[in-house]
Every structure is written in C-alpha cells, then in structure tokens.
Amino acid sequence: MTKKSVRNPQVLLVFEPVLSDNTSLERSFAKELLTIGASLSARVNLPLNGLLLTSEQVGEEARDAFYSDCQASGMQELMEIGICENAGVGSWVEALSCAVRETSPELILFASSAFSSYAAAVLAGELGAKVHTETTRWQIHDQRHLYLERHVLAGSVCVKELAGTLGERVDAKAPILAVLSRSLLLEEPSLLEEKAEDRLQIVRSKWEKEGKTIQLISREPLLRQDVRLEEASIVVAGGRGLGGPEGFKLLKELAELLGGEVAASKQAVNLGWISAEHQVGQTGAKIRADLYIACGISGSIQHKAGIRGAKCIVAINTDPKAAIFQVADYGVVADIYDVVPAMIKKLKKQSRR
Amino acid sequence: MQFVVCIKQVRDVAAISEMLSHAPRSVAIKTEEMMDLLEKTPGMMNPEDKHALEAALQLRDAFGGEVVCVSVGREDAISALKEAMAMGADRAELWTTQELDVSGSADVLATIVKERTQADLILCAELSVDASTHQLPALLASRLGMPYLNGICDISIEDQKLRVRRKLPEEIALYRLSLPAVLSISPHANEPRYPSVMGIVRFSGEKIPAQIRVEAAPEEMIKGKFFFTKTQEWTLLDNERDIEWIACEDADEKADQLLKKLNRRGIL
Structure with a gap:
C-alpha cells in the first residue's frame, strides 16, 4: 500500500534514461521538458528539480550541454542515478520509484516516449495516483490550480480538467503525474537562453540492483537502419489501395528520391505486405513530418489520429469520397500506379539536371 | 492454468466522429451533452483487446487451462463478452457501473480478479481506443501486487516463470518474470482470430449465456471514481483541412x- 509521506513542495522532471545505444539527451526532448518545467514551476512558485537515469557511456559534451540547460532553467537539484544497462527496465523503474519516494514531489512531469509512458503508469500505481497521459496543453489558474488538456476519442474531442491544486498537497494526496505530448513539447519556444542564477546541485548515486520481479535476459541491439518514422521529415505511406506488397517497392523508390521514409496503414501491415514498425496511426507511429504522402489509404479515424502532426498532407486515392481527403492539403484522385511512377520519373529528371 | 483477459466495451470512435462531423468546430460542449452523445453511440469490443485475447487463447491451447474474460462498464459490455466467447474464451465476469475513470476501473477489475478468478497470468491491450490513457494494466498490477510489463510480442512459460519478448521502438529484449503477472500485448504480437461460426450461433441473440456472469459493482467501491467530473471542459477539435x-x-x-x-x- 502507498505510504503517505510528507511532501516536499516541488516540481520534478523525469528525463528519458540515457543509454549507450539508443537515447541521446537531445533526441529525448530534455531541453523542451526543461523549458516547460521552468515556466510551470515559476508560475506556481515551486522549486524545480530533475531526475536523470544514466549509464556510464554518455559523452561529456552532451552531459555538459544538459547541465547548462538545467542551470538556465533555474533547477535547484538534479538527481543523477547511475544505472546498469543490462539490468533492464524493471530495475530502472525501481530506481526511479525509490528516488521519487524520497523526494515526494507534488508534480512529476515526463516527456512522451515509450519509456515514460510505462514508467509513469507503474509509478502512478505505486503512489496511488493516475497519469495525465499525452497532455496537449497546461494552464495555471489563481497561481495554483493546474488544468491539463488532452485529446480523446481518437483525437476528435479535447478534454480539459483540473489535475489538482499545487502548493497545498502536503501530507495529503498522491502527486500529480503528467506525460507531455510531443506536440506540446515542440510548441513552446525555448526560454532557456537567459541565464538564471546558478544554484544547481548535482546529486549522484548508483543503482546496480537487478529487477526484483522483472529480470532482463538479453537485449538486441537496435539497428541504425531501424525505421524512425516519428523523426522523419518526409514520409511516403501506402495502404490497402496498393493491392499488394509489391506496391511498397514503388513507394520506397519515391521515398528515397525525396529523402524520406516508407510507412503503411494498419490494414497494409495486417495483410502482411510490410513489417509492423512501418505502421502509422493511433497504435503506431505519430507522424510530425513536413510532408506526408498517403497512397491508397482510405483514412480510418485511427489512421488520421496518427498523421495530424504532419505539416502538409498529400492524399492519392482512386475514390474521391475517401475519408483521407478530409485531412489532406492536396488531393489527387488517381491510381497510385499511374501517378507515383510519373512523380518518380520527374524527380529523377530533376536530380540529373 | 488460468489466463485472465481484460475486455473493455469502448464507444465506436468512428461513429462518434461521424455524429460530430456536422457540429461546429472548436466549440465548447457541456459535459452533459458529451455524456448524452456517448450514451447514444454504439459500443464495440476495444479492437486492441483482441490481441490480448488471441494471446490468451494460444497459451491455453499450448499449456491447458481456461481463459476468463473480465470487464467493468455499462451493461452493453455483454456484447463484447459474447464476441470474446465466440472467439473461444471459456467464461466471463462483468461488473456493471457507469463510465469510470482509469483508477476506478482498475479498482473494480482488481476486485473481480481477486474474488472471481485464480489468475496465473493477466493479459491486457496496450490501450483502449476511446480514452487511451495507457495505464490500466499498470494500475491493475499494482493493486494486485503483481509485476507488469508492456509491449509483449511473445510469451513462453517454463517452471512457473514467464519468458517474454518485449518489442518497442526503443527496445527489443527478452525478460523473465515470476507468475502471477500482468502483461500488455503489442498490437503486432498476433493476428486475432475471427469468431467461429459455431461460436456466433451459440452466443448471438438476446439471452445472456450462463458462461457470462453479470453483477452490479458495489456502490462504495466506485464512489467518486467516475469518468465524467464537474471540472471538465470539452471542445470539438477541428482536424479537417x-x-x-x-x-x-x-x-x-x-x-x-x-x-x-x-x-x-x-x-x-
């Protein structure tokens, strides 16, 4: 059961663990999280602290840049916990949970990722709290009431609710936990340029225990060529309208000419035409690209939920009534096998010139 | 062994978006209107739950035992449970309530598991397509004192230990967990089977089959844990371009x- 401890009024930022193979502080929105943490904690007049799990292999340069961002945010204390890479996520979340229990913050903020979505949920269970998932906006009323917004029903409706009142949660309820969505993280301009007074303390410790109930057997190295759809600036995606797996060869050619990645709808993945890591949608990758080209995708609500973040959407489909056209900036009513080869031909001609 | 699967009757999100398609955009909606709208929307089994159910059916076929579905929510969840039975589940427990928030749902599901099952392994979806809070399995696991892991693609059981493959964008790894445990199943783990023709014949129609037990959740358990609250403000999002x-x-x-x-x- 949750032990009720006296709470230290503070806002705690939990950063993505830094491991040797797949995470860098830059890619994991550390700076954006600091920016929001700084302005939120200032609004409610609470100290800002941070928690970073890290393995030894992080480069000094990246670490120094991170420390100076922490400093600029006005952070008071950064807990840096050395973790064992081959202990696995069970051990890491135990390290996190142990540190959070010691500091007992009022508000814990995460930046959206697969790790934070898992860690926040496990932590919430232990603390008798719940997580405000994929927060799209925050507001403070009367300097203490925290309101959070998020999208529900596959992105058709936004709900704003009172997450809690800050500054008076001492010895009372569990902390407020919120995972900030990527769109929110990218929205707020960085305010970290002004140098705040340097009062940052870094407290280092180590956590080398194996997971109590969840033990890592082995990890497979993530390959560089693994698809990173959420970070791609151009994405060419195919759906059931391609008619078969060979259609993706054509899309790959187009994507390569544009310097982009190939993606797919859930239907195309379910049909076995392309592997699952290419899937876009509510249960797949959330696209934030400058350009998304949807080829032969009808546009289910779950698919549309995954492409809302794209700056420009082109839809190519033979059916002018396809739902994908509702969210498209440019619509082409045509057969993929006519238009895409024509685009490839033109792009090849351009690049020769 | 007993494999328990959490099943949620969700609102049909495509139908809601269709109903909302003619309403003015970026306009505030009252909570009562939102409740009314959800009341009118047809329900369906959370499509992601089918991956958890498929995993459970495969484990039962490999290791023996039974598959028990548990659910909390409105009475129309019976239709989701009938579908689960038609897919091959052995029995189901539904405790009826109004729409609960995620911690309320976890409380009720944990009680069902404790009082009505002897779960060795509990399987959940990664998310529900309507509320999408991504945390029910973790909250449930903490209430039951069981370990929890997500993103699971493969499960094997040896000597009362689970060996699972976890596949997420940032990690592909093998883990060992002790039983009992809670796992959420990746949507890429399997291709859910269709209900069998025999199953559809057996479990369609008005009658609630004997394998599905329905009871009302105790009032004191759900007090103050409702999905709709007084502080909520709802707005229709304008996604069209x-x-x-x-x-x-x-x-x-x-x-x-x-x-x-x-x-x-x-x-x-």
Whole structure:
C-alpha cells in the first residue's frame, strides 16, 4: 500500500534514461521538458528539480550541454542515478520509484516516449495516483490550480480538467503525474537562453540492483537502419489501395528520391505486405513530418489520429469520397500506379539536371 | 492454468466522429451533452483487446487451462463478452457501473480478479481506443501486487516463470518474470482470430449465456471514481483541412502539378 509521506513542495522532471545505444539527451526532448518545467514551476512558485537515469557511456559534451540547460532553467537539484544497462527496465523503474519516494514531489512531469509512458503508469500505481497521459496543453489558474488538456476519442474531442491544486498537497494526496505530448513539447519556444542564477546541485548515486520481479535476459541491439518514422521529415505511406506488397517497392523508390521514409496503414501491415514498425496511426507511429504522402489509404479515424502532426498532407486515392481527403492539403484522385511512377520519373529528371 | 483477459466495451470512435462531423468546430460542449452523445453511440469490443485475447487463447491451447474474460462498464459490455466467447474464451465476469475513470476501473477489475478468478497470468491491450490513457494494466498490477510489463510480442512459460519478448521502438529484449503477472500485448504480437461460426450461433441473440456472469459493482467501491467530473471542459477539435485538388487530365500532368506546388511551398 502507498505510504503517505510528507511532501516536499516541488516540481520534478523525469528525463528519458540515457543509454549507450539508443537515447541521446537531445533526441529525448530534455531541453523542451526543461523549458516547460521552468515556466510551470515559476508560475506556481515551486522549486524545480530533475531526475536523470544514466549509464556510464554518455559523452561529456552532451552531459555538459544538459547541465547548462538545467542551470538556465533555474533547477535547484538534479538527481543523477547511475544505472546498469543490462539490468533492464524493471530495475530502472525501481530506481526511479525509490528516488521519487524520497523526494515526494507534488508534480512529476515526463516527456512522451515509450519509456515514460510505462514508467509513469507503474509509478502512478505505486503512489496511488493516475497519469495525465499525452497532455496537449497546461494552464495555471489563481497561481495554483493546474488544468491539463488532452485529446480523446481518437483525437476528435479535447478534454480539459483540473489535475489538482499545487502548493497545498502536503501530507495529503498522491502527486500529480503528467506525460507531455510531443506536440506540446515542440510548441513552446525555448526560454532557456537567459541565464538564471546558478544554484544547481548535482546529486549522484548508483543503482546496480537487478529487477526484483522483472529480470532482463538479453537485449538486441537496435539497428541504425531501424525505421524512425516519428523523426522523419518526409514520409511516403501506402495502404490497402496498393493491392499488394509489391506496391511498397514503388513507394520506397519515391521515398528515397525525396529523402524520406516508407510507412503503411494498419490494414497494409495486417495483410502482411510490410513489417509492423512501418505502421502509422493511433497504435503506431505519430507522424510530425513536413510532408506526408498517403497512397491508397482510405483514412480510418485511427489512421488520421496518427498523421495530424504532419505539416502538409498529400492524399492519392482512386475514390474521391475517401475519408483521407478530409485531412489532406492536396488531393489527387488517381491510381497510385499511374501517378507515383510519373512523380518518380520527374524527380529523377530533376536530380540529373 | 488460468489466463485472465481484460475486455473493455469502448464507444465506436468512428461513429462518434461521424455524429460530430456536422457540429461546429472548436466549440465548447457541456459535459452533459458529451455524456448524452456517448450514451447514444454504439459500443464495440476495444479492437486492441483482441490481441490480448488471441494471446490468451494460444497459451491455453499450448499449456491447458481456461481463459476468463473480465470487464467493468455499462451493461452493453455483454456484447463484447459474447464476441470474446465466440472467439473461444471459456467464461466471463462483468461488473456493471457507469463510465469510470482509469483508477476506478482498475479498482473494480482488481476486485473481480481477486474474488472471481485464480489468475496465473493477466493479459491486457496496450490501450483502449476511446480514452487511451495507457495505464490500466499498470494500475491493475499494482493493486494486485503483481509485476507488469508492456509491449509483449511473445510469451513462453517454463517452471512457473514467464519468458517474454518485449518489442518497442526503443527496445527489443527478452525478460523473465515470476507468475502471477500482468502483461500488455503489442498490437503486432498476433493476428486475432475471427469468431467461429459455431461460436456466433451459440452466443448471438438476446439471452445472456450462463458462461457470462453479470453483477452490479458495489456502490462504495466506485464512489467518486467516475469518468465524467464537474471540472471538465470539452471542445470539438477541428482536424479537417482545406483541400486543394490537383485536377488535371492525365497522370503525368498531375504528378507535375503536385511536385510544383510542393516546391513552391518550400517542402521539396
């Protein structure tokens, strides 16, 4: 059961663990999280602290840049916990949970990722709290009431609710936990340029225990060529309208000419035409690209939920009534096998010139 | 062994979006209107739950035992449970309530598991397509004092230990967990089976089959844990864009026009 401890009024930022193979502080929105943490904690007049799990292999340069961002945010204390890479996520979340229990913050903020979505949920269970998932906006009323917004029903409706009142949660309820969505993280301009007074303390410790109930057997190295759809600036995606797996060869050619990645709808993945890591949608990758080209995708609500973040959407489909056209900036009513080869031909001609 | 699967009757999100399609955008909606709208929307089994159910059915077929579905929510969840039975589950427990928030749902499900099952392994979906809070399995696991892991693609059981493969964008790894445990199943783990014809015949119709036990959740358990609260404000999101049609005769011209427009916008 949750032990009720006296709470230290503070806002705690939990950063993505830094491991040797797949995470860098830059890619994991550390700076954006600091920016929001700084302005939120200032609004409610609470100290800002941070928690970073890290393995030894992080480069000094990246670490120094991170420390100076922490400093600029006005952070008071950064807990840096050395973790064992081959202990696995069970051990890491135990390290996190142990540190959070010691500091007992009022508000814990995460930046959206697969790790934070898992860690926040496990932590919430232990603390008798719940997580405000994929927060799209925050507001403070009367300097203490925290309101959070998020999208529900596959992105058709936004709900704003009172997450809690800050500054008076001492010895009372569990902390407020919120995972900030990527769109929110990218929205707020960085305010970290002004140098705040340097009062940052870094407290280092180590956590080398194996997971109590969840033990890592082995990890497979993530390959560089693994698809990173959420970070791609151009994405060419195919759906059931391609008619078969060979259609993706054509899309790959187009994507390569544009310097982009190939993606797919859930239907195309379910049909076995392309592997699952290419899937876009509510249960797949959330696209934030400058350009998304949807080829032969009808546009289910779950698919549309995954492409809302794209700056420009082109839809190519033979059916002018396809739902994908509702969210498209440019619509082409045509057969993929006519238009895409024509685009490839033109792009090849351009690049020769 | 007993494999327990959490099943949620969700609102049909596509139907809601269809119903909302003519309403003015970016306009506030009262909570009562939102409740009313959800009341009118048809329900369906959370599609992601089918991956958890499929995993459970495969484990039962490999290791023996039974598959028990547990659910909390409105009475129309019976239809989701009938579908689960038609897919091959052995029995189901539904405790009826109004729409609960995620911690309320976890409380009720944990009680069902404790009082009505002897769960060795509890399987859940990664998310529900309507509320999508991504945390029910973790909250449930903490209430039951069981370990929890997500993103699971493969499960094997040896000597009362689980060996699972976890596949997420940032990690592909093998883990060992002790039983009992809670796992959420990746949507890429399997291809859920269709209900069998025999199953559909057996479990369709008005009658609640004997394998599905329905009871009301105790009032004191759900007090203050409702999904709808007084502090909520709802707004319809405007996701539609103004489309520009590339309306030329032949494919070459269309390709040319499109690329020129993208060039002019500075995208290419």
